[in-house]
Amino acid sequence: MNSFRKVISIKTDKKEEIINITGRVREILSKSEIKEGLLLVYSMHTSSGVYISDSDTSLNDDLTDLLSDLIPEGKGYKHNLTDYKKNAPGHLKVILSSHHVVVPVTEGRMDLGTYQTIYYSEFDGMREKEVLVKIMGE
Amino acid sequence: MNSFRKVISIKTDKKEEIINITGRVREILSKSEIKEGLLLVYSMHTSSGVYISDSDTSLNDDLTDLLSDLIPEGKGYKHNLTDYKKNAPGHLKVILSSHHVVVPVTEGRMDLGTYQTIYYSEFDGMREKEVLVKIMGE
Amino acid sequence: MNSFRKVISIKTDKKEEIINITGRVREILSKSEIKEGLLLVYSMHTSSGVYISDSDTSLNDDLTDLLSDLIPEGKGYKHNLTDYKKNAPGHLKVILSSHHVVVPVTEGRMDLGTYQTIYYSEFDGMREKEVLVKIMGE
Numbered sequence: 173m174n175s176f177r178k179v180i181s182i183k184t185d186k187k188e189e190i191i192n193i194t195g196r197v198r199e200i201l202s203k204s205e206i207k208e209g210l211l212l213v214y215s216m217h218t219s220s221g222v223y224i225s226d227s228d229t230s231l232n233d234d235l236t237d238l239l240s241d242l243i244p245e246g247k248g249y250k251h252n253l254t255d256y257k258k259n260a261p262g263h264l265k266v267i268l269s270s271h272h273v274v275v276p277v278t279e280g281r282m283d284l285g286t287y288q289t290i291y292y293s294e295f296d297g298m299r300e301k302e303v304l305v306k307i308m309g310e
Numbered sequence: 311m312n313s314f315r316k317v318i319s320i321k322t323d324k325k326e327e328i329i330n331i332t333g334r335v336r337e338i339l340s341k342s343e344i345k346e347g348l349l350l351v352y353s354m355h356t357s358s359g360v361y362i363s364d365s366d367t368s369l370n371d372d373l374t375d376l377l378s379d380l381i382p383e384g385k386g387y388k389h390n391l392t393d394y395k396k397n398a399p400g401h402l403k404v405i406l407s408s409h410h411v412v413v414p415v416t417e418g419r420m421d422l423g424t425y426q427t428i429y430y431s432e433f434d435g436m437r438e439k440e441v442l443v444k445i446m447g448e
Numbered sequence: 449m450n451s452f453r454k455v456i457s458i459k460t461d462k463k464e465e466i467i468n469i470t471g472r473v474r475e476i477l478s479k480s481e482i483k484e485g486l487l488l489v490y491s492m493h494t495s496s497g498v499y500i501s502d503s504d505t506s507l508n509d510d511l512t513d514l515l516s517d518l519i520p521e522g523k524g525y526k527h528n529l530t531d532y533k534k535n536a537p538g539h540l541k542v543i544l545s546s547h548h549v550v551v552p553v554t555e556g557r558m559d560l561g562t563y564q565t566i567y568y569s570e571f572d573g574m575r576e577k578e579v580l581v582k583i584m585g586e
Contacts, residue, residue: 173311173449173586175484177554208313210350210446212486212550216561218502224409226356226401230388234398235405238381243514250506260510263502267511267545269405271500274350274412274550276444278315283442285354304559306552308486308585309446310311311449346451348488348584362547364494364539368526372536373543376519407543412488412550414582416453421580423492447584448449 176204176307179216184297190232193222193303194290197275198282200305207280209309214272216304219262219296223270227289235293239265262295269293277309314342314445317354322435328370331360331441332428335413336420338443345418347447352410354442357400357434361408365427373431377403400433407431415447452480452583455492460573466508469498469579470566473551474558476581483556485585490548492580495538495572499546503565511569515541538571545569553585 178200180193197213213222225231240261249260273290276283284290292303316338318331335351351360363369378399387398411428414421422428430441454476456469473489489498501507516537525536549566552559560566568579 173485175585177552177559208446209311210348210444210486212552214550214552214559216559216564218500218561218563218565223405224356225405226389226393228389228393230392231398231401234387234389235402238402238406242380242518249510251502251504251510254506255502255504260507263507264511264514267499267501268514270409271546272550274352274410276315276350276352276442278444283315283352283354283444285356285440287356288354289356302561304552306486306554306559308484309313346584347449348486348582361543362494363543364527364531366527366531368530369536369539372525372527373540376540376544380518408547412490412548414453414488414490414580416582421453421490421492421582423494423578425494426492427494447451 174206174310176206178305180303182292182301184294187297188236189294189297191292192289193292197290197305201282204307206277206307206309209277209307211275211277212306213290214304216302219259220294220301221266221269221271222273223291223293224273224288225291227287259296265295312344312448314344316443318441320430320439322432325435326374327432327435329430330427331430335428335443339445342445344415344445344447347415347445349413349415350444351428352442354440357397358432358439359404359407359409360411361429361431362411362426363429365425397434403433450482450586452482454581456579458568458577460570463573464512465570465573467568468565469568473566473581477558480583482553482583482585485553485583487551487553488582489566490580492578495535496570496577497542497545497547498549499567499569500549500564501567503563535572541571
């Protein structure tokens with residue numbers, strides 16, 4: 173069994189932003205030389221996540237709009253009374269959407285469906301954040 | 311280390327439908343002859359997912375009702391302005407519920423709790439779709 | 449390849465309760481002697497889950513409040529007509545938040561970010577429940 177680990181650094185321009193990281197994950201898999209196995213794409217944070225969805229980026233706004241509707245700012249969150257960053261909605265948005273994904277690896281490639289795209293979802297950005305890619309296999 | 315990969319084909323009768331795929335996943339695990347490891351059940355699509363829940367199928371309607379309440383049709387989704395299939399809610403429903411699951415495998419069996427059932431959740435059906443089962447272990 | 453399996457038993461005092469299980473998972477990883485791999489923390493139930501979030505426990509109430517807002521009791525769930533425990537909201541809360549997590553393992557430690565904490569989320573408690581930790585690697 174082999175394993176391979178690589179960190180992707182991301183700094184968004186806005187507090188909330190969704191970024192396609194499929195190409196960067198693909199490069200890491202290629203470097204790993206692992207042909208068969210499982211690939212974990214894991215946000216090192218609690219205010220950003222990773223999910224798989226459609227390649228059309230207009231959907232990114234639909235997701236951030238939806239999450240802001242379901243988890244509005246300024247709703248008396250207890251976390252915001254104890255934490256100076258007052259980012260309860262950011263944390264809750266990650267729990268409701270997705271924090272990490274596991275992708276199958278076959279013949280050296282991710283088994284992504286035609287439109288499947290790996291996204292990094294940032295809800296507390298404008299600073300250096302990290303996504304860990306860990307691959308296990310042979 | 312061994313790995314095993316098998317695709318399950320699913321065509322639902324309705325646009326939205328939830329299907330118990332536990333038996334089909336169990337058969338694939340049995341064929342793999344893997345005794346200890348991890349099993350990934352992964353939707354190859356962005357408008358269908360996989361999740362684990364109770365064996366009582368009446369809960370399936372409760373889930374699709376809930377998701378339709380939280381993510382209503384006809385709400386001015388940006389994706390629906392750019393994509394002819396206009397299925398923003400379908401994509402968002404997968405992100406909010408679950409896209410894939412990882413199940414432990416011990417002594418050749420999935421470590422499912424008493425009532426745990428693996429479901430395929432379709433939000434854009436009536437056509438051939440695929441779920442990938444990838445097992446890693448020994 | 450090695451694998452290691454251990455069950456954590458949990459009995460909450462309340463029907464809904466969120467419990468930090470990071471320390472117990474860390475102990476299991478230490479016993480496994482696995483240095484590189486993937487670690488699955490998996491609820492054996494359909495009315496409790498596992499997720500990763502911030503170390504500040506005030507956020508736990510924010511999550512249970514949010515889920516109770518989105519999935520209110522007494523809303524005519526079909527499951528509650530067929531099941532004597534009538535716990536449709538509990539099951540749906542797990543699907544909407546998170547049922548299990550996969551954590552990278554590097555040099556014998558979980559690759560958790562600074563504030564990352566592994567939580568068990570109970571929505572049908574006051575009885576013995578089980579979380580399975582399954583580790584694969586070398």
